[in-house]
Amino acid sequence: EDQVTQSPEALRLQEGESSSLNCSYTVSGLRGLFWYRQDPGKGPEFLFTLYSAGEEKEKERLKATLTKKESFLHITAPKPEDSATYLCAVRANNLFFGTGTRLTVIP
Amino acid sequence: DAGVTQSPTHLIKTRGQQVTLRCSPKSGHDTVSWYQQALGQGPQFIFQYYEEEERQRGNFPDRFSGHQFPNYSSELNVNALLLGDSALYLCASSLGGIQETQYFGPGTRLLVL
Numbered sequence: 519e520d521q522v523t524q525s526p527e528a529l530r531l532q533e534g535e536s537s538s539l540n541c542s543y544t545v546s547g548l549r550g551l552f553w554y555r556q557d558p559g560k561g562p563e564f565l566f567t568l569y570s571a572g573e574e575k576e577k578e579r580l581k582a583t584l585t586k587k588e589s590f591l592h593i594t595a596p597k598p599e600d601s602a603t604y605l606c607a608v609r610a611n612n613l614f615f616g617t618g619t620r621l622t623v624i625p
Numbered sequence: 626d627a628g629v630t631q632s633p634t635h636l637i638k639t640r641g642q643q644v645t646l647r648c649s650p651k652s653g654h655d656t657v658s659w660y661q662q663a664l665g666q667g668p669q670f671i672f673q674y675y676e677e678e679e680r681q682r683g684n685f686p687d688r689f690s691g692h693q694f695p696n697y698s699s700e701l702n703v704n705a706l707l708l709g710d711s712a713l714y715l716c717a718s719s720l721g722g723i724q725e726t727q728y729f730g731p732g733t734r735l736l737v738l
Contacts, residue, residue, distance in 0.1 A: 561729035615667030
């Protein structure tokens with residue numbers, strides 16, 4: 519059975535305090551791992567797609583990495599505007615989401 | 626470049642009623658997927674439409690049905706609404722193949738009383 523587990527459920531960081539979010543997955547025939555950012559009451563905003571172990575993608579203060587069993591979203595020197603829920607999803611036959619990590623960055 | 630649009634933004638219905646939600650995909654996209662997101666949960670896949678046909682379906686009852694029009698826009702219909710159907714309904718569009726990245730609309734917030 520496809521499964522995606524994100525940790526931690528919630529994370530509070532001081533502005534500038536770097537950290538990582540984890541997404542571990544079990545899926546038959548991975549066809550891509552996706553990271554999205556979601557602000558309250560809004561639709562998810564696409565961040566990254568990763569297809570194979572060892573792949574890395576970067577965008578501003580965010581960097582996503584992928585291994586055979588998990589993905590990390592590294593946040594370097596976060597700012598308050600990075601506060602959001604970060605969702606990880608894996609694609610086998612369809613897109614299967616985790617429950618997200620709610621990130622709060624305190625000024 | 627217009628992104629994914631959804632209407633209405635909010636909706637209140639009573640148990641047993643029927644509802645129709647609408648989605649226009651991102652320009653150039655031909656595939657539309659629908660998701661249900663309960664509060665504090667990740668989106669759950671309902672179904673996907675491509676070339677006006679339902680291509681894949683998640684674990685949702687037949688009360689949930691959909692349609693895709695020749696211009697690639699789509700509708701989600703839910704019959705016999707239950708209190709548990711209250712959620713944010715998200716539409717996502719993509720292009721063709723199943724590996725393509727999906728881009729989400731702002732969602733429709735449905736409240737069933």
